[in-house]
Amino acid sequence: MGRVRIATWNVNSVKQRLPRLLPWLDERRPDVVCLQETKLTDEAFTGLLGDELASRDYQVAVHGQGQWNGVAILSRAGLDDVVTGLADGPGFPQPEARAVAATCGGIRVWSVYVPNGRSPGSEHYQYKLAWLKALTDVVAAGPEAALVCGDMNIAPADADLFDPAAFVGQTHVTPPEREALARLEATGLHDVVRDHWPSEQVFTYWDYRAGMFHQNFGMRIDLVLASDPVAPRVKAAWVDRQARKGTGPSDHAPVIVDLDAAPDGDIGPMVPPPSASRAPKRPVKLPQAPKS
């Protein structure tokens, strides 16, 4: 098929994000959308926006739960062989709604929300590493044409942080997390945004607090990983920072990838990475969990 636009977006509650999500779908017109942190049961998801998505010709694969987590795939490029969850994946302690897969336009598409990890060495951190191993096994056993999209909760390199010094000792940057991500990529996946912007500062997440977005103090933790047969088809790969601006945004911006053809002129501007933020004048102290 021709051009296919694929996007991934941690919306931080699809219910709260509806006034941003629907106009964004109409403006960017993605063919396949991977959502994370939907925070709705499947029934609530369908009740809330089933009609809105159907009227835009999207088929929907949802895997949600109440309150936390939740992933989905919207597609008007086909939606076959839907699988929810990770086979033999770990729970915390029960399995959580963090992965859904479907075949869209001949590509096995995964929408994933990797566990946060909370603090290095914690039970949740071990869960995160085990979850990544289960994802790696399932992707390795799957079709060759694949896209793994979502919130990895890992900054692949220090270049993906506004201030690496601020993250020392935190999750998202520890060697075991980065090694787990590298093992996933070693199944034959390419980080297409980094490949297209090899030396640019590109972020996908900015904390809501303390004007972090305004200062461009962000992280790149939302990734599109394309398998060997798919990666050469990538014609554009960018972060839609417009979606992080304005009223009622998610704390994450969408990542948009076009396969095979350059985007048409009528689907909105290509947004280049912002100019590099200046290094903080003073060391930036990240919020810490309160001591128990």
Added chain:
DNA sequence: ATGCCTGAAGGGTTCAGA
């Protein structure tokens, strides 16, 4: 020294997020 903002559940506050 600090969870500084946001969302969810549920209840007058707490937990989770990265």
